[in-house]
Amino acid sequence: MRPSRREWLRVGLHAAVAPAIMIPQARAYDIGEIEAKLAKGNGIDGVTKDDLPTPSLLLDLDAFEANVQRMASHSAEAELELRPHAKTHKCSEIAKRQVGAGALGVCVATIREAEAMAAAGIGGLLLTSESVGLNKIHRLIRLCERRPDTMAVVDHIDNARQLDEAARASGVRLNVLIDVDPLGRRTGVPPGSKAVSLAEAVDRLSGLRLRGVHGYCGASSHVKGFAERKAHSAKYMAPVLESHAAMLKKGLPVEIMSGASTGTYNIDSDLKGMTELQVGSYALMDVDYRAIGGRGGDTYDDFRPALHVLATVISKNHDDIATVDAGLKAFATDRDFGPEVARPTGLTYAFRGDEHGALMLADSEREIVLGDKIELVVPHCDPNVNLYDRMYCVRGDHVQQVWEIDARGHV
Numbered sequence: 001m002r003p004s005r006r007e008w009l010r011v012g013l014h015a016a017v018a019p020a021i022m023i024p025q026a027r028a029y030d031i032g033e034i035e036a037k038l039a040k041g042n043g044i045d046g047v048t049k050d051d052l053p054t055p056s057l058l059l060d061l062d063a064f065e066a067n068v069q070r071m072a073s074h075s076a077e078a079e080l081e082l083r084p085h086a087k088t089h090k091c092s093e094i095a096k097r098q099v100g101a102g103a104l105g106v107c108v109a110t111i112r113e114a115e116a117m118a119a120a121g122i123g124g125l126l127l128t129s130e131s132v133g134l135n136k137i138h139r140l141i142r143l144c145e146r147r148p149d150t151m152a153v154v155d156h157i158d159n160a161r162q163l164d165e166a167a168r169a170s171g172v173r174l175n176v177l178i179d180v181d182p183l184g185r186r187t188g189v190p191p192g193s194k195a196v197s198l199a200e201a202v203d204r205l206s207g208l209r210l211r212g213v214h215g216y217c218g219a220s221s222h223v224k225g226f227a228e229r230k231a232h233s234a235k236y237m238a239p240v241l242e243s244h245a246a247m248l249k250k251g252l253p254v255e256i257m258s259g260a261s262t263g264t265y266n267i268d269s270d271l272k273g274m275t276e277l278q279v280g281s282y283a284l285m286d287v288d289y290r291a292i293g294g295r296g297g298d299t300y301d302d303f304r305p306a307l308h309v310l311a312t313v314i315s316k317n318h319d320d321i322a323t324v325d326a327g328l329k330a331f332a333t334d335r336d337f338g339p340e341v342a343r344p345t346g347l348t349y350a351f352r353g354d355e356h357g358a359l360m361l362a363d364s365e366r367e368i369v370l371g372d373k374i375e376l377v378v379p380h381c382d383p384n385v386n387l388y389d390r391m392y393c394v395r396g397d398h399v400q401q402v403w404e405i406d407a408r409g410h411v
């Protein structure tokens with residue numbers, strides 16, 4: 001029997017090159033059919049990676065679930081709470097799975113993320129960026145009305161007073177952590193007497209409820225080498241932890257001490273005084289984190305790369321190079337390196353413009369032909385996710401679910 005046009009497309013141009021081996025396979029779906037299946041809510045049974053438009057974002061469910069489980073087990077063993085950072089994935093379906101595995105909520109970096117998580121029923125939110133300006137403050141207070149367990153951070157008395165006034169005007173009490181700066185780097189009150197004084201002042205404001213300290217040392221997260229990273233984090237977290245201890249000594253209600261990153265999760269867990277981990281990238285991983293080195297060697301493989309961009313070979317006119325349809329717009333470009341090819345093995349990638357990337361084929365495990373699907377590990381997961389509307393969740397070749405990146409966007 002002659003294969004249908006779709007079956008021909010699925011078999012692809014391998015078959016065009018060698019028609020004798022063309023074997024009709026399972027039914028193929030185009031994107032219109034996939035959308036119709038999704039709209040009907042009937043799941044997407046039968047859809048495979050080959051059916052997906054490219055470039056697309058893939059979530060490898062086996063790797064993702066292993067990552068979530070590993071971090072959950074680690075925090076349970078370390079007797080620390082886990083409040084993963086949702087800035088990484090901006091996806092409430094992922095947050096639900098993290099909470100399902102034992103997390104007490106999620107951190108968020110923007111009020112938009114907080115609103116999206118709350119709308120999806122996620123509680124225990126900690127907004128780790130300062131809320132300055134009427135827009136953010138009003139939205140935070142609205143959120144607090146709906147979700148009284150929401151927490152925010154402050155690093156300045158003027159902002160604390162604004163939050164206090166807005167909370168009292170709405171009849172709510174806003175939970176607050178003092179953001180203490182480990183490394184003079186981004187936000188946070190300097191550690192020591194300034195941090196303690198701010199905590200005392202916040203504790204006196206009746207619209208705010210002081211709950212603890214936020215101390216995130218992003219500068220430690222990507223220090224190369226486990227021993228070097230450990231020394232870095234211990235050095236810069238020490239003043240934060242001392243500030244927290246000083247607040248406790250004064251009887252301030254600072255039961256929470258939150259911090260850590262994917263790079264320091266098993267380092268900061270040993271720091272005396274920590275009560276919870278706010279790790280983010282571990283769920284998805286990226287090229288950047290793979291390169292920091294782990295306890296056991298040069299590759300950091302505590303967590304598996306779960307996030308890939310799926311691309312298609314759209315031009316192949318040379319033996320040593322092919323072109324895919326994923327370029328600068330398909331990947332975060334904030335690092336001085338690009339994505340790495342996960343499948344097929346032996347290929348290297350270089351940007352070739354907005355919509356194009358080059359594959360160097362010299363060490364390819366197999367012949368690359370037009371229409372081939374290529375999977376690439378993203379350079380930096382957080383900004384990469386923010387480029388896409390959805391992720392296709394796959395197990396092996398099969399697409400099992402489609403998750404909206406519902407907290408996407410900046411406002």
Ligand SMILES: Cc1ncc(COP(=O)(O)O)c(C=O)c1O
Nearest residue numbers: 085128216261262278279280281
């Ligand atoms: C405040 C804060 N906490 C936690 C994290 C999570 O860090 P990572 O993704 O390295 O685990 C980030 C990431 O940038 C962050 O900005």
